[in-house]
Amino acid sequence: MPDATEMSGDWSPEQIEVARKVHGHSFDKAACRRADRPFPVVIFAPGGGQKALSYTTLLEDLASHGFVVAAIDPPYNAQGVRCSDGTVLRRLPPDKRGWEVPATRDDMPRIYEQMVIHWSRDMSFVLNRLIELNRNDARFARRLDVAHVGAIGHSRGGQAAGKVRLLDARFIAGINLDGNIRGRGFPPDQEGGGGQQPFLWIEKQLPWPKKDLEGLTLQQFEDMWANGDRLMETIPSDSVRVQIARPEIDHLDFGDTAVLNAALDEKSLRGKERTLITTREAVLIFFNRHLTANSHYDLERLKADFPEVKIVRFPRAKIQ
Numbered sequence: 001m002p003d004a005t006e007m008s009g010d011w012s013p014e015q016i017e018v019a020r021k022v023h024g025h026s027f028d029k030a031a032c033r034r035a036d037r038p039f040p041v042v043i044f045a046p047g048g049g050q051k052a053l054s055y056t057t058l059l060e061d062l063a064s065h066g067f068v069v070a071a072i073d074p075p076y077n078a079q080g081v082r083c084s085d086g087t088v089l090r091r092l093p094p095d096k097r098g099w100e101v102p103a104t105r106d107d108m109p110r111i112y113e114q115m116v117i118h119w120s121r122d123m124s125f126v127l128n129r130l131i132e133l134n135r136n137d138a139r140f141a142r143r144l145d146v147a148h149v150g151a152i153g154h155s156r157g158g159q160a161a162g163k164v165r166l167l168d169a170r171f172i173a174g175i176n177l178d179g180n181i182r183g184r185g186f187p188p189d190q191e192g193g194g195g196q197q198p199f200l201w202i203e204k205q206l207p208w209p210k211k212d213l214e215g216l217t218l219q220q221f222e223d224m225w226a227n228g229d230r231l232m233e234t235i236p237s238d239s240v241r242v243q244i245a246r247p248e249i250d251h252l253d254f255g256d257t258a259v260l261n262a263a264l265d266e267k268s269l270r271g272k273e274r275t276l277i278t279t280r281e282a283v284l285i286f287f288n289r290h291l292t293a294n295s296h297y298d299l300e301r302l303k304a305d306f307p308e309v310k311i312v313r314f315p316r317a318k319i320q
Contacts, residue, residue: 003082007078007079009079031139032140040291042287051079051081055154062283067287074119076096109182116160117163119156120164127170130144149170150290165197166195173286175199175286176201184231185199186231194232198286198290199232199240200242203243203244209221233315238290242311278302
């Protein structure tokens with residue numbers, strides 16, 4: 001893993017040692033294969049504090065099925081990001097990046113949504129650059145299908161992947177991996193709507209509280225949870241909420257970081273690998289359906305192999 005040393009402090013020495021032993025299936029500066037038609041494009045954003053390379057399992061799998069994946073490392077987000085000129089950018093706290101410091105409990109969601117919009121615009125910027133490469137770059141010219149572009153991300157990056165659909169119509173599908181703010185998969189538009197393009201929200205199933213939480217009543221929790229479904233209902237196209245009810249599932253299980261823990265016992269490791277496999281399958285099915293126009297791909301097939309998965313389709317009123 002490139003930049004493993006730069007991640008020291010964020011990763012333990014044991015995690016770095018494990019990461020150095022991992023051998024992926026990607027090659028630096030590989031040629032882009034010639035094909036009868038260009039490849040659909042996916043733009044990926046990591047979670048807060050995470051590197052794009054921490055999601056290699058998912059991104060390599062998409063590439064192996066004929067998608068060109070452009071993975072973003074937002075500046076000052078991860079512990080260490082090495083730029084093409086060798087410069088290493090370290091993580092900075094939000095206030096050092098120019099973000100407002102929250103003064104009350106209600107300030108943080110508002111500021112967080114501003115960060116999500118900022119990352120969404122990064123995705124649009126990257127798409128603009130890919131369109132330029134598709135025009136005249138020796139490696140990529142006429143190999144990118146920039147009419148079929150999807151967005152995907154984890155946590156804050158997943159929120160950005162949902163939001164960019166509202167800001168940039170060129171993104172025709174979006175996927176959020178376990179990103180949740182105020183019970184929603186992404187910040188809505190000014191009218192409270194969720195946009196037009198298909199959206200897939202994959203998340204871990206939260207334990208349902210049996211009593212009021214700190215600063216939040218049980219009724220407020222239930223209302224917040226329902227926000228996600230209410231927003232999904234406003235999307236007129238094929239949208240799905242997938243919940244994975246695996247015991248001990250964790251927020252970081254949707255990337256590689258979780259399995260780089262040398263202290264994991266065999267049972268825990270297999271559980272985390274299963275979440276990655278489930279996520280990989282769901283992502284591939286959804287993008288095949290909406291970026292390659294192969295309508296026979298259906299997320300319902302997940303249930304046969306992964307009974308811990310719950311699938312809810314939207315808008316539910318249209319289900320016969």
